[in-house]
Amino acid sequence: MQRNPRSLRFYLLSATVYAFLSFFAVQLVYDWELDRAGLHAKGFQWDTVFANTYQVHFVSFAVWLVIALAAGALVHRVQLTLAQTLVNTQRRADELAEIAEREAQVNQELQRLNQAKSDFVSIVAHEFRTPLTGIQGFSEIIRDYEISLDEAREYASDINNDAKRLTRMINTQLDLDRLQSGRIELASEPVQINSLIAGVADSVRAQAKSHTIQLDLDPATPVIRGDPDRLIQVLTNLLSNAVNYSPDGTTVFVSTAAAADLVEIRVRDQGIGIPAPALDRIFEPYTRIQPNGETTGTGLGLPIVRQIVTLHGGQVWAESRPGAGSVFRVRLPRSL
Amino acid sequence: LATIVLCEDDPAIGKLVKVALRPTGHDVHVAVDGASGLELIEAIKPDLIFTDVAMPKLDGLRLVDELKRRPDLAKIPVVLLTASVQRFQLEEGYRHGVTAHLGKPFGPQDLVRMIDRILGNEAAPD
Secondary structure, three states: OOOOHHHHHHHHHHHHHHHHHHHHHHHHHHHHHHHHOOOOOOOOOOOOOHHHHHHHHHHHHHHHHHHHHHHHHHHHHHHHHHHHHHHHHHHHHHHHHHHHHHHHHHHHHHHHHHHHHHHHHHHHHHHHHHHHHHHHHHHHHHOOOOOHHHHHHHHHHHHHHHHHHHHHHHHHHHHHHHHHHOOOOOEEEEOOOOOHHHHHHHHHHHHHHOOEEEEEOOOOOOEEOHHHHHHEEEEEEHHHHHHHEEEEEEEEEEEEEEEEOEEEEEEOOOOOOOOOOOOOOOOOOOOOOOOOOOOOOOOOOOHHHHHHHHHOOEEEEEEEEOOOOOOEEEEEEEOO | OEEEEEEOOOHHHHHHHHHHHHHHHOEEEEEEHHHHHHHHHHHHHOOOOEOOOOOOOOOOHHHHHHHHHHOOOOOEEEEEEOOOOOOHHHHHHEEEEEEEEEEOOOOHHHHHHHHHHHHHHHOOOO
């Protein structure tokens, strides 16, 4: 039994209650005895008999009292133990329920990941089938058809393009996976966004002679902290997309603007635009929404752009009115 | 010799089909999306249609729906060229009323055999 005052008080109380209960039990027993002996009929009442007995048999009443106290103590102890057991059982049940709930959550998460992984595998398999068709088809033509050497060379170059496209898809996919899983850390170096843009614009110009790239860079654009190589990747992607998705002879406008704690980069094209429902979807892997006559895309450019910008603590989104071109806007905080 | 329309947004596959069918002498016309494919089909009423599923503007299955709605075009056999080769995806194609499918990747022989099978069947007496 626990030796604390509250428990002791409770013990005394319950023992007293049991003593009184026993006392009345004794009365009942006497009454019953009187009845059995037919003495009630002769005018005997339990209290008078008991009063006599009480005086005469004080010792026996003391024994009753001790027994009652002992019984009280015993019952009290049993009660305490039972209560303790109940509390423990309840606590254990609560713990088990909590564990079960956590397990269920983990299971659900695993199932979700597993589903995502299968979806991903089937998407990748699906995407790979298109370049594989070129590789299988043209190689069989070279093998089975009567063709000239020049034709054979041409088809070999088609095969080569598709093989390179596959390689690019694999590498880009692996890159996106590394970025998403956090397995590579971004550098945190001072970056002058304006000069980064000027460099990227030069290299995109070299490959897109039919488009004009016009820069409008805010000289107040501050130096930010970030990963210069990854930011070059973002800008290259956005600028080549702008070029690839707008007609020859049009202009791609790139501008920067500085605000208190962020830098905004805008890449605007004069292409056919993006339908409103697709504006966010284009940042998901393998979403293609418009024809561009170009098959070199991996379907992963914008997902990578968004991932890199997010890792920089920034945001990227697209705005467009179909027919009036699109604007891609990147906001980067000053410090990573 | 047959007139064939191919609706396919990937130029490499468009070229492959043209080159693969050159020795057969079939007349192959290529459209780069579903909408221009439908126009082409209306204009030349081909003997056979090959179509990709995932295409801009009008996807392959919507194109088939359009064709089935027009009495003059509904009977032209349609072969799906599809990278979605899982059973449920193919079943969906057949529910829309395509005649056959060719899973990507395919080779020139597969194309030729498919054409012979479908146009041969059509020519065969009932």
